Amino acid sequence: AQSVTQPDIHITVSEGASLELRCNYSYGATPYLFWYVQSPGQGLQLLLKYFSGDTLVQGIKGFEAEFKRSQSSFNLRKPSVHWSDAAEYFCAVGATGGYNKLIFGAGTRLAVHP
């Protein structure tokens, strides 16, 4: 069965520092991978997605993610974090079945120190 693991429950970084959030997936074929961000009181917002092609994917708000098949990973990165990036981040894999049923990880809560 498909699954997503986000090893870090909570991460704290200083404003301006670089960020990497880890995501590992379990999937039998080429996965469809997503990163969503959830701010308090807001709905989940898509940051970026990977389906095929270039393994380095650019998203909104300066985020990028790299798909590494050999490591079953899809880590999210940002070179310089802003205070407004404080939120919860979810990695998800698109399930089989021909439609976009998402399986989410448990999330990583990001805190940003000034």
Added chain:
Amino acid sequence: GAGVSQTPSNKVTEKGKYVELRCDPISGHTALYWYRQSLGQGPEFLIYFQGTGAADDSGLPNDRFFAVRPEGSVSTLKIQRTERGDSAVYLCASSPQGQVHNEQFFGPGTRLTVL
């Protein structure tokens, strides 16, 4: 334009009561999804509609949960005989079509508390 809206934003009920949660998807989106997010967890899939029909209800935890989308737009998630374990945030999402490459747009959720 308007995004996905969900009402109510908060619902407090007593154990054993019946509740209905409403989702208004983005106009024109044929695919609609319900997820449930428990505290400290990621969203878990409940049910998917393509148009008026439930194409996949494999995530519904038991027969106390039911969802409808009679006109292919607004959807209602219905929970009978609520239990304390049903307490969670219920999220609705819609997408233009139910294809894997279509972005799902999420609503802000309904926080359900069962006392």
